[in-house]
Amino acid sequence: MPTPEDVEEAAIVLAKFLTPTPLQRSRALSDATGCDVHLKLETIQPIRTFKVRGGLYKLSHLSPEARSAGVITASAGNHGLGVAYAAAAFQVGATVYVPVTANQHKVEAIQRLGANVVPAGANYAEANAAALRAQFESGATFVHAYDDTHVIAGQGTIALELLRDLEDIDTVLVGIGGGGLIGGIGMYLKETRPQIKVVGVEPNGADAMYRSLQAGAIVTLDRVNTIADGLAASAPGLMTFDLARRYVDEVLLVDEEEMLRAIRLLLESEHLLAEPAGAAALAALMFRYRPAPNERVVVILSGANVSSEVLLRALQ
Amino acid sequence: MPTPEDVEEAAIVLAKFLTPTPLQRSRALSDATGCDVHLKLETIQPIRTFKVRGGLYKLSHLSPEARSAGVITASAGNHGLGVAYAAAAFQVGATVYVPVTANQHKVEAIQRLGANVVPAGANYAEANAAALRAQFESGATFVHAYDDTHVIAGQGTIALELLRDLEDIDTVLVGIGGGGLIGGIGMYLKETRPQIKVVGVEPNGADAMYRSLQAGAIVTLDRVNTIADGLAASAPGLMTFDLARRYVDEVLLVDEEEMLRAIRLLLESEHLLAEPAGAAALAALMFRYRPAPNERVVVILSGANVSSEVLLRALQ
Numbered sequence: 001m002p003t004p005e006d007v008e009e010a011a012i013v014l015a016k017f018l019t020p021t022p023l024q025r026s027r028a029l030s031d032a033t034g035c036d037v038h039l040k041l042e043t044i045q046p047i048r049t050f051k052v053r054g055g056l057y058k059l060s061h062l063s064p065e066a067r068s069a070g071v072i073t074a075s076a077g078n079h080g081l082g083v084a085y086a087a088a089a090f091q092v093g094a095t096v097y098v099p100v101t102a103n104q105h106k107v108e109a110i111q112r113l114g115a116n117v118v119p120a121g122a123n124y125a126e127a128n129a130a131a132l133r134a135q136f137e138s139g140a141t142f143v144h145a146y147d148d149t150h151v152i153a154g155q156g157t158i159a160l161e162l163l164r165d166l167e168d169i170d171t172v173l174v175g176i177g178g179g180g181l182i183g184g185i186g187m188y189l190k191e192t193r194p195q196i197k198v199v200g201v202e203p204n205g206a207d208a209m210y211r212s213l214q215a216g217a218i219v220t221l222d223r224v225n226t227i228a229d230g231l232a233a234s235a236p237g238l239m240t241f242d243l244a245r246r247y248v249d250e251v252l253l254v255d256e257e258e259m260l261r262a263i264r265l266l267l268e269s270e271h272l273l274a275e276p277a278g279a280a281a282l283a284a285l286m287f288r289y290r291p292a293p294n295e296r297v298v299v300i301l302s303g304a305n306v307s308s309e310v311l312l313r314a315l316q
Numbered sequence: 317m318p319t320p321e322d323v324e325e326a327a328i329v330l331a332k333f334l335t336p337t338p339l340q341r342s343r344a345l346s347d348a349t350g351c352d353v354h355l356k357l358e359t360i361q362p363i364r365t366f367k368v369r370g371g372l373y374k375l376s377h378l379s380p381e382a383r384s385a386g387v388i389t390a391s392a393g394n395h396g397l398g399v400a401y402a403a404a405a406f407q408v409g410a411t412v413y414v415p416v417t418a419n420q421h422k423v424e425a426i427q428r429l430g431a432n433v434v435p436a437g438a439n440y441a442e443a444n445a446a447a448l449r450a451q452f453e454s455g456a457t458f459v460h461a462y463d464d465t466h467v468i469a470g471q472g473t474i475a476l477e478l479l480r481d482l483e484d485i486d487t488v489l490v491g492i493g494g495g496g497l498i499g500g501i502g503m504y505l506k507e508t509r510p511q512i513k514v515v516g517v518e519p520n521g522a523d524a525m526y527r528s529l530q531a532g533a534i535v536t537l538d539r540v541n542t543i544a545d546g547l548a549a550s551a552p553g554l555m556t557f558d559l560a561r562r563y564v565d566e567v568l569l570v571d572e573e574e575m576l577r578a579i580r581l582l583l584e585s586e587h588l589l590a591e592p593a594g595a596a597a598l599a600a601l602m603f604r605y606r607p608a609p610n611e612r613v614v615v616i617l618s619g620a621n622v623s624s625e626v627l628l629r630a631l632q
Binding site: 019022024027028031041043044046048105109112113264267268271272273275304305306307308311312315316 | 338340343344347357360362364425428580584585587588589591620621623624627
C-alpha cells in the first residue's frame with residue numbers, strides 16, 4: 001500500500017518529466033453552484049490524462065534488468081497511453097495489448113509514442129488475458145492500470161499539488177474507474193489533512209466501487225455500459241478497494257446525460273475540453289452533490305481524450 | 317516602442333499573477349507536416365487568451381492616481397476580458413464599452429470579472445468612439461487593444477518563455493489581428509535571436525497587415541469578414557505596423573475553412589480546444605507554409621474563446 005512518503009517521492013521523480021498542472025478558480029461555475037469551485041487541469045497533461053503520472057513513477061522503479069526486458073499491459077485507452085509515454089521517457093520497450101475492436105485513433109496515438117500494439121481478443125478481458133500470457137513467456141513487467149503501489153502513488157501527486165496551490169480546501173471530487181486516482185489522492189489528503197472530504201464519482205453504468213463499498217466486499221459487474229471509457233472498470237482492485245474504504249467519504253453516481261451536460265458546460269462557460277470521465281466529477285457537483293455555501297470544492301478534470309462523436313453529442 | 321528590456325521587465329511583473337503556459341511538442345502534427353511542431357498553449361490562460369499578459373503589464377504601470385481614476389476600453393471580445401481581468405487583479409475600476417450587438421456570453425464573462433459593461437453603438441467603431449468620449453470626460457485611462465508599448469511588451473513575454481523552454485527554434489507562426497501579439501513576440505525574438513523566422517498569419521477576410529506591408533503604409537479595410545473575431549482588426553496600429561515592417565518575415569493568409577479544419581485537427585489529434593484566431597497559425601502551417609524537413613516550428617495557439625456554434629461547424 002502506498003504511503004504519503006511514496007507520493008512525495010513520486011513528486012520528485014515526476015518533476016523531471018512533467019510540469020505541475022494548473023489549478024484554476026472558475027468564476028462561472030462558482031456562481032452557478034454557490035460554492036467556490038477550483039478546477040485541476042489534468043486535461044492538459046502531454047497525453048491528456050493523469051495516467052502519465054502513475055506510468056512514469058512505476059517505470060522509474062524498474063531495475064536496469066527489468067527495463068531491458070520491457071513492459072507490457074492491456075488497454076485501449078488512457079492507461080495504454082500512460083504506459084507508452086512513460087516507456088518512451090525511460091527508453092523502455094512497451095507492448096500494449098488492445099481488443100481488436102479498439103478505437104483506431106487511440107491505437108495510433110499509442111503507436112505514435114513508440115509502443116508495440118498487439119490486437120488480441122474481442123474485449124478488454126481477452127486482451128488482458130493475452131497480455132498476461134505474453135508477460136509470463138517474455139519476462140517483461142506487467143503494468144496494472146490501477147492496483148499497483150507505484151501507480152497509485154504517482155496519481156497521488158495530484159493531491160500534493162492541490163495542497164501546495166490552495167489553502168483551506170473543503171472537498172475534492174474525483175472520478176472512479178479502477179480506483180487508482182482516488183486511492184492516491186484520497187490517501188494523501190486524508191493522511192495529511194483528515195478534515196478534507198473526498199468524494200468519488202462513478203457513472204451509474206459502471207458503479208463497481210459504489211456497489212463494492214455498499215457490499216463491504218469487491219463486486220464485479222457482469223457488464224459496464226458508459227460513454228466514460230476512462231471510468232469503465234468492472235471491479236475495483238484489492239488495493240484500491242481497501243484505499244476507498246479507508247479514505248473515501250462517499251461515492252456519487254452520475255448518468256450519461258449529466259456527463260454530456262458537464263462537457264458542454266465546460267466548453268461553453270470555461271472553454272475547456274474534457275472527456276466524459278474527466279467531466280464526471282463536475283457532473284456530480286452540478287447535479288448530485290449539495291455543497292454548503294462558499295464550500296471550497298476542487299474538481300479533478302482527469303482527462304480530455306474525447307472523440308468528435310461524443311463532443312457532437314454534448315453540443316447538440 | 318517596446319524594447320527587449322521592457323519584455324524582460326514585463327515577465328517579472330507577470331510572474332506575480334500568471335504561470336508560464338506550456339510549450340508542448342505534438343507528435344501527431346509533426347508526423348503530419350514532416351517538421352518538428354511545438355504548440356504554445358495560451359489557450360489555458362485564466363481567461364483563455366494571451367491578452368491577459370498585455371492587460372496586466374499595462375495596468376502595472378498606472379500611477380496610484382491613475383488607478384483610482386480607473387480604466388476604460390472598447391471591446392466585445394478578448395481584449396475586454398484581458399482589461400477586466402487585469403483591473404480585478406490590481407483592484408482598479410474598469411469600464412468596457414461593447415456594441416449593442418455583442419455576444420451575450422462574452423458580455424457576461426467580462427461582467428463576471430467585475431467590470432462595468434456599457435452597450436453603445438451598432439459596431440466596434442461606434443463603441444470605441446463612445447469609450448473615447450467617456451474617457452475624455454472621466455479622466456480614466458484608455459487602454460488600447462494593441463497600439464501601446466506596455467501592452468505589446470506584455471504579449472512579448474511569450475517569446476521569452478519560448479526561448480527558455482526550447483532550443484534551436486527555426487520558425488514561429490503567430491496570428492495577426494491588430495498586431496500586438498506578433499509585434500511583441502517578433503521584436504523580442506529578432507532582437508535577441510535574429511536567425512529565428514517570424515511568420516504572421518491573417519484571415520483572408522481581415523488582411524489589413526498583409527495589405528499594409530505590401531503598400532508600405534497603413535491600409536484600413538472597409539470591412540472585415542471572418543469567423544476569427546480575435547483577428548478581425550480593420551487596420552494595424554502605428555506602432556504595430558512599424559514593428560511588423562521591421563520584425564516580421566512574411567504574412568500568410570488563411571481562409572475560413574482552413575481555420576475550421578485546424579480547430580478540428582487540434583480537437584481530434586491533440587485534444588486541445590482553440591478559437592479560430594487561436595487555430596489560424598496552425599492552419600497556415602498545415603495548408604500554406606512549406607516547412608523544411610525537421611524545421612523546428614512553434615505555433616502560437618493564442619486563445620480558446622470559441623462558441624458552440626463555431627465548434628459544431630468545425631466538427632460537422
